[in-house]
Amino acid sequence: MVFWLKRRRPRAEAPRLRPRVAATELARVDFTELVPDPLPYLGQAASLQLAFFESLAKAVATSPDLVAKEGLSVASGEALAKHHALIEELRRADAEPAEYLAMFQAATDHFRQLTSGADWHELLLGIHLTSGMLDDFFLRLSDGLPVELGRRVRGILAERQGAPVLEHLLTQAIASEPGLADRLALWGRSLVGDTLLVARKALEAAEPEARHGEDVEPVFTELIAEHTRRMDALGLTA
């Protein structure tokens, strides 16, 4: 579905189509070697920010109190601003935004539905964890973009005012509702797989052998480490 990454420097010395098992080999395949095709990169990133916006707007509309509503509306505005800034980069490159959004719409919609949860707290945790992982992912991938574009994209994705809002609301809820922590810990763990699939789809065309999971492990290891840190911050067992 998503075929837009290539390796920065194909290395003829290494066999490309078989698993690498040595730890040093594994460690060498990191984000700096991945070169995203700019337009689909922007399209997928913009598509995901729109999904985060839609989920956050749903969280605003179903918010049980006004202070939470207010904080979430700020987070929602931030995701929307990221979406619009990424769309603006597509326009700047003379691309038709709708075309590049369309490439990812079905997958993004499916992902949003899978991660929206059964109630308001699960919705919030779903947004917090998946946007955390995927913002990290796209931020790191931006190192492989053309220099000026990469710089602007990092400026766009670096905004993280929404994350502390979500963390605060979740921490409050977990502290005041017995049993919520266990349920959310389970929910948080279940989100990892779907989120990594979104990231993996972006990578696999660049590295066909990566489908077997060997090559891009370091990338995912970093994403999972940050996921664990986010879960820890909430007092949830990752």
Next chain:
Amino acid sequence: MVFWLKRRRPRAEAPRLRPRVAATELARVDFTELVPDPLPYLGQAASLQLAFFESLAKAVATSPDLVAKEGLSVASGEALAKHHALIEELRRADAEPAEYLAMFQAATDHFRQLTSGADWHELLLGIHLTSGMLDDFFLRLSDGLPVELGRRVRGILAERQGAPVLEHLLTQAIASEPGLADRLALWGRSLVGDTLLVARKALEAAEPEARHGEDVEPVFTELIAEHTRRMDALGLTA
């Protein structure tokens, strides 16, 4: 429920508690004589912008195509930006935003539900017509605010990039779907009453006799004239 307007210059020469029937008397009671209490004014205006944002975000999420989604997301961002700017004015006045939003939350939520329609097109028309009327209303009322605040509020509410987006999407839909015009014309007419009630609630405490409908007629006449113009622009019979 909403008690925050007073007349700018109480006129002792005129009987305050009886209907004025002369046309010249009617014409004299206009927006420039209404003095909103700033904090509740900001609270109600912010509450309404948040409702428009929520409705627009719903329109984004349920949009049948990506170009519409994109345009609506811009309109949605504009309503949210207005909301946040009005909230910022409450903070600037050392008020607690949640307190002033809470004063209007139930009424605004009820209004949003009443005007959200049975499908996507009715949702769009509901937003277009009600936000058109109420943005006009609050823009005009801002003349009665303290000078500097009024100037800033006009800057906030004057943004209208969303309106042409809604008008364009509705015009397209009406042109391509036979029968839609008749249904939307009916829906558009039914929205006027609920919208005027929102405006009237803001006025009635200022002018108790206005409950009988005589005093603030010129205000509503203007709002209805602009509503009619919006309906006309869509080819709908008002």
